[in-house]
Amino acid sequence: MTETALTVHQTARPTGFPSADQFRFAESPVPEPDPGTALVANLYWSVDPYHRELMDGGFALHAPLEGRTLGRVVASRTPSLAEGEIVFHRQGWRTHAVVRPEEVRRIPHHPGVPLSAYLSVLGGTGLTAYVALTRIARLRRGEDLFVSGAAGGVGTATGRFARLLGAGRVIGSTGSAEKAAYLTRKAGYDAAFDYRTAPVADLLARAAPTGVDVFVDNVGGDHLGAAIGALRERGRVVRVGTISQYNTPDAPPVRFDHADVVEKSLRVEGFLVKDHLDAQEELYDFAVPHLRSGALVADETVIDGFERIVEAFLLMLRGGNTGKILVRAA
Amino acid sequence: MTETALTVHQTARPTGFPSADQFRFAESPVPEPDPGTALVANLYWSVDPYHRELMDGGFALHAPLEGRTLGRVVASRTPSLAEGEIVFHRQGWRTHAVVRPEEVRRIPHHPGVPLSAYLSVLGGTGLTAYVALTRIARLRRGEDLFVSGAAGGVGTATGRFARLLGAGRVIGSTGSAEKAAYLTRKAGYDAAFDYRTAPVADLLARAAPTGVDVFVDNVGGDHLGAAIGALRERGRVVRVGTISQYNTPDAPPVRFDHADVVEKSLRVEGFLVKDHLDAQEELYDFAVPHLRSGALVADETVIDGFERIVEAFLLMLRGGNTGKILVRAA
Numbered sequence: 001m002t003e004t005a006l007t008v009h010q011t012a013r014p015t016g017f018p019s020a021d022q023f024r025f026a027e028s029p030v031p032e033p034d035p036g037t038a039l040v041a042n043l044y045w046s047v048d049p050y051h052r053e054l055m056d057g058g059f060a061l062h063a064p065l066e067g068r069t070l071g072r073v074v075a076s077r078t079p080s081l082a083e084g085e086i087v088f089h090r091q092g093w094r095t096h097a098v099v100r101p102e103e104v105r106r107i108p109h110h111p112g113v114p115l116s117a118y119l120s121v122l123g124g125t126g127l128t129a130y131v132a133l134t135r136i137a138r139l140r141r142g143e144d145l146f147v148s149g150a151a152g153g154v155g156t157a158t159g160r161f162a163r164l165l166g167a168g169r170v171i172g173s174t175g176s177a178e179k180a181a182y183l184t185r186k187a188g189y190d191a192a193f194d195y196r197t198a199p200v201a202d203l204l205a206r207a208a209p210t211g212v213d214v215f216v217d218n219v220g221g222d223h224l225g226a227a228i229g230a231l232r233e234r235g236r237v238v239r240v241g242t243i244s245q246y247n248t249p250d251a252p253p254v255r256f257d258h259a260d261v262v263e264k265s266l267r268v269e270g271f272l273v274k275d276h277l278d279a280q281e282e283l284y285d286f287a288v289p290h291l292r293s294g295a296l297v298a299d300e301t302v303i304d305g306f307e308r309i310v311e312a313f314l315l316m317l318r319g320g321n322t323g324k325i326l327v328r329a330a
Numbered sequence: 331m332t333e334t335a336l337t338v339h340q341t342a343r344p345t346g347f348p349s350a351d352q353f354r355f356a357e358s359p360v361p362e363p364d365p366g367t368a369l370v371a372n373l374y375w376s377v378d379p380y381h382r383e384l385m386d387g388g389f390a391l392h393a394p395l396e397g398r399t400l401g402r403v404v405a406s407r408t409p410s411l412a413e414g415e416i417v418f419h420r421q422g423w424r425t426h427a428v429v430r431p432e433e434v435r436r437i438p439h440h441p442g443v444p445l446s447a448y449l450s451v452l453g454g455t456g457l458t459a460y461v462a463l464t465r466i467a468r469l470r471r472g473e474d475l476f477v478s479g480a481a482g483g484v485g486t487a488t489g490r491f492a493r494l495l496g497a498g499r500v501i502g503s504t505g506s507a508e509k510a511a512y513l514t515r516k517a518g519y520d521a522a523f524d525y526r527t528a529p530v531a532d533l534l535a536r537a538a539p540t541g542v543d544v545f546v547d548n549v550g551g552d553h554l555g556a557a558i559g560a561l562r563e564r565g566r567v568v569r570v571g572t573i574s575q576y577n578t579p580d581a582p583p584v585r586f587d588h589a590d591v592v593e594k595s596l597r598v599e600g601f602l603v604k605d606h607l608d609a610q611e612e613l614y615d616f617a618v619p620h621l622r623s624g625a626l627v628a629d630e631t632v633i634d635g636f637e638r639i640v641e642a643f644l645l646m647l648r649g650g651n652t653g654k655i656l657v658r659a660a
Binding site for chain 2 (some may be wrong): 220224239240258259260261262263264265266267268269270271272275
């Protein structure tokens with residue numbers, strides 16, 4: 001714990017892809033907790049695609065940013081929080097946070113589970129993948145799955161969870177040959193392709209010549225039209241995000257032939273994970289035993305040092321990570 | 331019952347809008363039923379949008395067409411079918427049909443219900459509307475509804491059923507000022523517009539300034555994009571058909587911003603009524619008491635004379651009908 005606290009502020013709105021000069025690191029003394037609060041020294045920060053959207057207006061300029069964070073209570077003036085406890089909170093993008101007890105969630109103690117997992121496969125990222133498969137797609141054993149943005153945090157968790165839930169073939173799309181190789185060699189995918197090499201419809205037809213039952217779409221754009229064509233009867237599309245569109249405001253909307261939706265009785269459904277926080281305990285029950293046994297691995301790209309949080313965020317937006325990207329206190 | 335039977339054959343495939351010269355009326359003697367079959371003299375024929383699709387390949391050329399039909403058993407050589415019984419079968423587009431008992435469904439006797447209703451609000455058309463609202467949209471009391479192709483068979487049944495199911499505002503889109511007036515004056519719609527007069531999004535914003543919860547889409551095209559924009563959180567789109575695209579093979583696919591699907595947690599779902607035939611008894615239980623009390627009216631355009639069946643079909647494709655279009659034996 002240093003004597004100086006660092007906070008990141010956004011200083012300008014991006015047009016298109018964000019850049020580092022739209023952020024500023026502000027120094028201040030480490031704050032003192034008031035009565036009823038506690039001081040948390042942050043240990044892990046999550047940077048997420050939705051932060052890009054917040055940059056357009058959800059983040060105030062010249063004010064501390066928010067984000068999912070894990071930290072340790074280092075000074076407490078409330079009986080509800082003990083020094084040494086590990087808590088989850090949303091005052092991200094800063095080295096220290098003063099929190100009220102109702103602002104934090106205690107991280108459960110699951111022996112053998114690394115702390116970072118509570119921001120990756122056991123955190124919002126894992127919960128998104130779990131809800132997408134179980135509540136929205138309602139994946140059944142033996143069904144074949146296609147995932148776009150497959151090498152990211154949600155994509156890797158989706159592939160691994162689908163395998164543990166008894167999926168048939170699991171096929172992923174990602175943005176480089178290296179990440180496609182990661183998916184099939186490390187992350188349990190049966191097939192993967194680099195969508196930049198050919199039309200997505202052609203690549204998907206090659207990887208899944210008889211079609212798929214479920215498409216978990218983290219990307220939007222061309223992937224959706226291609227997947228609609230490849231879906232079997234009663235197929236489902238789960239729309240998780242629109243990362244391909246955040247940085248290209250002039251990009252055309254996605255297009256597909258809606259006759260397919262009727263003739264194949266398809267369902268296309270979007271969701272926000274905040275409406276499914278009640279699934280958190282179910283996710284622990286499902287995933288923790290598999291993490292302990294080694295059947296489940298948390299795919300993570302960890303960047304060391306809070307001062308690299310903007311770099312980590314831009315790397316994530318460029319697709320430079322495999323698995324969930326996290327920043328760890330040095 | 332005449333001594334001559336008439337059958338309609340398709341003689342050529344359409345490119346774009348079909349024409350009468352792609353059909354031919356064939357004369358033959360009235361057939362004799364073989365043992366195990368019965369002769370049915372047809373009374374009502376349904377012509378439907380899906381027939382347009384069958385013209386592209388589903389209907390064999392120079393062979394009798396198929397369709398939903400009601401007729402009376404006039405000669406029986408099977409103990410399973412009694413002379414005088416009214417039956418539903420699928421040997422449409424002909425004055426007489428020889429049927430096996432397993433090919434027909436007996437029409438239940440609901441006193442006070444007109445026979446034609448079994449091809450309109452109690453038939454496949456009504457079942458489509460009922461399933462769209464109850465099983466796919468899962469409409470709740472007080473929710474506001476937007477319907478495209480609102481003046482057609484499915485559209486009118488959807489509006490009337492929604493009202494009886496406790497919907498809030500019911501708003502319809504149709505292709506002429508006359509049909510819009512029909513919807514609000516006769517068919518129980520709260521508001522209706524002619525979609526040819528302005529961009530659908532503008533017309534819908536005017537008719538439903540605070541948005542809608544459910545969109546039952548019989549049309550596709552621009553309506554879908556407009557409705558996606560107008561849907562409230564957790565809104566549902568039920569895709570019933572694609573009539574706007576059958577006759578314009580070069581029409582672009584529908585387009586909308588899929589970020590809306592995520593951010594508003596929307597669901598877009600297509601279905602085929604053939605997968606929901608088990609809802610038929612539930613439809614009778616729901617609709618027959620309302621038909622008897624007068625709370626439900628079957629909207630129908632009835633064309634008299636089998637020789638006008640092609641005319642009726644083309645009229646339906648041009649949107650010239652209000653309610654379900656039926657042909658009645660002279």
